[in-house]
Amino acid sequence: MIRYSTLFVLISFAAYAQQPETGRSVVDSIQLSEVTVRGYETNRPLLETAASVNVLSGKELNQRFGSPTLVPAFNTLPGVRMDERSPGSYRLSIRGSLIRSPFGVRNVKIYWNELPMTDAGGTTYLNALDVRSIGRVEVIKGPSGSLYGAGTGGTVLLSGSTSSLGESANRAEVSALAGSYGLSGQNYTFQTGKNNSAISLNYGHLQSDGYRVNSRMYRDNLALNATFAVNPKQTVSVMGLYSDLMYQTPGGLTQAQFLADPRQARPSTRVTPGSVDQRAAIYQKTGYLGFSHQYRWNDRIQNTTVIFGSLTDFANPFITNYEKRADQGIGGRTVTKWQLVEEGVPTQLVFGGEWQQNFTVDRNYGNRRGRPDTLQADDELRASQTVLFAQLEATLPLGIIATAGLSRNEVAYGFTRFSVQPVVAQPRGFQPVWLPRVALLKKIGESISVFASVSTGYSAPTIQEVRPSEGTFNPTLEPERGTNLEAAVRGQLNRFQFDVAVYQFRLRQTIVRRSVESGAEYFINAGATNQKGLEAQVAYNLIVPKPGSFWRSVRIWNSTTVTNYRFKNYQQGTADVSGNRVTGVPPLVVVTGFDAETRAGLYAHLTHQFIDKFPLDDANAFKSDIARMLNATVGFRKVVAKRWTLDAYLSGDNLLDQTYSLGYDLNAFGGRFYNAAPRRNVTGGVKVGVRW
Template sequence: MRIGAVFFCLLFFPGFLASQIEETVLDTLPVATVSSQKDVTIDRLRAIAPLQTIEAAELNRYDNTTLLAGMNRVPGVRFEERAPGSYRINIRGGSLRAPFGVRNVPVYWNGIPLGEPGGDVPLNFLDASNIDRVEVLRGPTGGDYGPGSSGAVLLRTEQPLAQRGISDVELRSGSFGLFRAQGRYTGALAKNQLLQVRSGYQRTDGHRDHSAFSRLTLQSTLHLRGRPNENDGKTSSTNLHALYTKLDYELPGGLNPEQYAEDPTQARPGSADKNASIHYHNLLLGLNHVAEKDRLSNESTVYATGFYFDHPFNFDYKREANLGAGARTRYRYALSDRWRIGLGGELRLQYRNGQNFENPDASPGALNFSDETYSRLAFGFVEAAYAYAGWTLDLTASTSGLRYAVDRTFSADGNTGLTDFEVRGTVARLRLGRQLNERHSVAISLGEGFSPPTLDEFRTNEGSLNVTLQPERGNNLEINYGYAVNEAFLLQVNAYQYRLRESISSFRDERGTQLFRNAGRTVQNGLEVAADWTIRETFPKVNLFTSYAYTDFSYKEYERDGEDFSGQAIPGVAPHTLNLELGTQLRGGLYAFLMHTYVDEIPLNDANDVFGEAYHLLRLTLGCRTGRFNLFLSGNNLLDERMSFGNDLNPQFGRRFFQPAPGRNWQFGVRFR
C-alpha cells in the first residue's frame, strides 16, 4: 500500500490517537516560511528532524563571497562551485543531474519561492548581504515545499530593527583581483514602518583563464508591523521585498585529465574565443504577510519576477526573457494544546521567450530555433501533528501537478508546433518521535519523494524536447537520534535508506551539451553525524564543531547502450566527508577559527573508471573586534591542494571532467556594525 493511502487513513480517522494525546507539539514541526516563534523551536526540532540551521556568523566566518564554506558544514550537503558564480546544491545526491543552478531542491527566500515552476533555481542571484540565516532540511519533506526528493533550503533575511542609520558595512579584498563591498541602511518611515536597503557588490578576475565574475545586488525591505489588539489577541506583520541583481560571469569550461595535469588554471580551448559566459538582469518583488490570532496562524506570499538571460557558449548562443508570478499560503490551527492541523498550497506561473543561435564569433549568428514556453506548478498539502507523554506524530501529504507547453515558432530543421508535457504526483511523510528524557530523543520517518524533470532537462540547449523523460520517485526510511546537554553539547545522528525509481542522470554529447536520461533504480544509504561542543564558556572561549557524512549510493538496475552499470557507484558523491572546526575568542576582541575539510575521492562517470582525487581543505580566519569594527584576515586552501568543488559528470566525448578550484588564496578586510 502506498504511503499516501496510509496517511489519509490516519488523517481522517484520528480518534484512536486522540485519546492518547497529552503534550503540545506546536514547537516540534518544521515550517517553510513561518517566522512566529510559536511554530518552530530549532533546538527541539534538531532532535527529531534532519534540519540544521546556519546563522550569519557561520556563513561569513571564512568567506562571505560564497556560501560554500557555510553550507558544507552540514553533513549530507555538498555546495558546489565549478567556477565563480556557477553554483549547485547537492543534498544527499539530489542535484547531481544539474549542469548549473540548483535542481530538485526547493529554495525559499523570506517566504518567497525562488526559481522556476519546474525547479530550476538560479541561486547566484543572491549575495551574502541578502542572507542572514539558512535552514537546510534533508530528505523528502512530504511535499509541503513542492515536488522534490532530497530536501529544501530556507533562506531568511532578518527583519529590520528599530535602530536607524548605516550598518553592516564591509570592504574586502583578496587574491585573484577580489574586491567586495556591502552595506545596509535602516530608516523609520512611521511608528510601525521601517525601510531597510541593502547593497552588495563583488568582482574577481577568477583563478582560471576566462573566469572573471561580477555581481551587483540591491535589496529593499519595507516592514509594516500591525498594532497588537489586546481585545482579540491578533498580531500581524507585512514585509515587502524587492531585489535587483545584475550578474556577469565567464565560463572557463571543463578540462580533460591531460589538461588538468598540465595546467589547471587554463580554460577549455575555445571558451575565451566564443566568450562562453552568462549575463543576467533579474528583478524580484514579493509581499509576505504573517498573521496570528488565538490558535490560528497564517502566512501568505505573493510575488512577481522577471529576468533577461544572455548566454554565449562554445557551440551556440542563447537568449531568453522570462516573466513569472505566484502565490503561497499556509494555515495552521491548534485544536488544543495536544494536536494541530494545517493546510496550504502554492501556485507558480512562468512565461519564457527564448532563442538559440549559432555562435560564430562570440555574437548571435543564424537562428537555430525559437520557443515560447509556458510553465505551471500547482500543489496543495495537508498536515497533522499529535503528541502524548513525550511521543510526537507528524503527518504530511501533498499532491502536485507540473505542466510545460512549448510552442516552437521557428526551427532551422522545419519542425515547429506545440508540445505539451504534464506530470502529476502524490507524496506523503510520516514521522514518529520520542523524547526519552531531557537529553535523548529519537525519531523514525517514512517518506516519499517525487521530482519531475525541470524545464532545462525537458528542453535542452541543442533544441530537443524529451517527452519520454519520467519523474524521479522514491521511498525514504530514516532514523534520527538527538542528544543535548543544555547548550554546551549538541549531537545529531541521521541514518537513512532512499530507494529511487526512474532516477534522472546527466551526460554530455559530442558538443558538450548537457543531456538527461532516466537511469533505472538506485539505492542510497547514508549516515550523517553533527556535533557542536562548547568546550570553554569563559575567556578564552573554545568551541568545537564536527560533522561527518558516509554515503553508499549505487545503481540497483541501470543498463545503457548495451552496458550494464548495475552495482556501480553513482557518480558525483564522495563516500566519506569530514569537517572539523575549532574556534576560540580571547580577551581584547581577538579571535581565531580553523576549519579542516576532508573529501574522499569521487567517481565521475557511470563506469567508475575516472575519479576526482581526495583532498584536504584547510581554512583559517584571524581577526580582532574593537568596538563596532571587525578586522580580519582569512586564508583558504592553505595546503595548496589540487581539487575541484564541482565536476562535470559523464562527458560522452572529450573526457572534460575537471573544473579546478582555486589554489592557496587570501582575503583581508574590515566590517562595521
C-alpha cells in the same frame, strides 16, 4: 578517515566524562533547546523537530570564511554539497548527486523570506543572492514534498538580515574586502526598526579576475525587506531583489590538460573552438518582488499569504551556440496554522497551497566569437505547478510528538518551436501525485530526542532538462519517485552536542546527465538507485564562559557524511552498470572545525575538509582525486563608544595549496571532467557599523 572521525567522537565523549560537576548548567554557544526551527511550519525548538534540519547563522555565513560566497558554509553541513566551478557558478545537492546539475540548482526547493525562489520550471537563480544580505539558512534534508511540493532532494529556507518589529533601533554598516586573483567588493547595509515597522536595505558589489583563464566575474545586488504592523492582528511585508551578474565560463579540462596547466580554459580542437575564442560566459539579470500578508485571527488561528513575480534576462555565449532566454514567473503561497486543541493532547493543523506559473522565451543562435549569429531555434515554454497540502501535529503523552502530512502535486509543461514549420505545440503533463510523510519524535529527558520518519519524494524533470542546451525537446523524460526511511538521535549533554541520522532512500527513474562532443548536455532516466547514508554532527565546548574571563567561547566540532549510493537496474547502452556507485557522490566527507572568541574582540576559525574519491562517470571508470582543504580566519571585532562596531579580518583558503577540482563536469564527453579550484589564496576585509 572513518577511524579519524570515530576517534574525534570518542575524544569528545572522553572529555565530557572527565568534566567536573559545576553544580549549574553550562552556558553554551549553541543550546539545541533554544534554536527555533521554521521548517515544516512547526516553529519548535530543534530538539523537538522530527526532521533532519541544519541551521547556519549569520556568523557562520559571514564570519567563518573570508570569501563572500555560500559555498564553504554550506559544505560544513553533513549531507550537503555545493560547488562553484568558476566564481558565481553554483551547484547545490542535498543528500544526492550533482548529476542533475550541470550548472545551477535542481532537485532542491528554495525559499527566500517565505517566497518561493524555485520557479514552476524547477530553476533556481541562487547565484542572484549575495551572502552578505542573508542572516540565516535552514536546510531540510530528505524529501519534504508533504509541505513544500515536488522535489526529492530537500528544501532550503533563506532569511534576510533585518531588524525585528518592536526593536527601536537604526543601524548602518559599510564593509570592503580585497583578495587574491583580483577579488574585491563593497557592501552597504541600512536597517531601521520601530514599534510598528522594520526596514532593511542592502547593496553589495563583488568582482574577481578568477583563478583560471576566462573566469572573470562581477555581481551587483540590491535587496529590500520591509515589514509593517498594520494593527495588532495584521502584518504586511514587501521584499524585493535585483541582481546583475556576469561570470565567464572557462569550461572543463581533460586530466592531461588539468595536470599540464590547471589554470587554462578549455582549448580549441579541430572540431570546436575554445572558451576564450567564443567568449563563453553567463550574463544574468534577475528582478524579484514579493508581498506577504500575515493575519492573526485569534491566539489559535493565523494565516500567511504571499504573492510574487520575477523576471530574468539570461544570455549564454557557449562553445557551439549563443542562448538568449527570458523568464517570467508569478505565483503565490498561503499557509494557515490552526491550534485545534491546546490542552490534553495539543494538536496543530497546518494547511494551504502554492501555485506558480512560468513563461520562457528561449532562442539559440550561432556564436561568432561572443556575438549571436544565425537563428537556430526559437522556442516558447510554459510551466505550471500546483501544490495543496495539510499537516497534523499532536503532542502525545510520554513526550511523543507525532506528525502526519500529505500534499497533492500537479506539474505541466508546454513547448512550442517557431523556427520549424509547421508550428506545433507539444504539451507535457504529469499525473497528479500524492506525497505523504509520517514522523514520530520521543523526548528523553530535557536534552535528548530520537525520531523516525517515512516520506515520499517526487521530482518532475525541470524545464532545462526537457529542453536542455543541446536544443531538443524531450517529451519522454519521466519524473523521479522515491521513498525515504530515516531515524535520528540528537541532544546535548552539558558541553557536548550531537546530531546523528541514518537513512535509506530508494529512488526510481533516476534522471542523469549526458553530453555531446561540444559539451552541450541532455538528460535520460537511468533505472533506479538505492541510497544509504549516515550523517553525524558533533560539537564540544572546551571553555565554560565566566563573567570577566578572557575567553568568550572555545569550541571544536565535526561533520561527517558516509554514503553508499548504488545504481540498480541501470543499462548504459550495451553495458549493465547496476551495482556501480552513483556518479558524483563521495563515500566519505569529513569536516572538522575549531572556533575561539575572546572578550577582548579577537576571534579565530579553523576549518579542515576531507573529500574521498568518487566516480565521475556512471561506468565508474574515472574517479576524482582526494581533496583536503584547510581554511583559517582571524579577526578583531570591537564595540567602540557603545554605538560603533569595528570588524577587521584576514582569511586564508586552500592553505595546504592543493591542486583540486571543486566542481567536476560529471559524465562529460571526452573526459573533460576537471574545473580547477584556486590554489592558496587570501582575503582581507574591514566592516564599520554604527547604531543610533
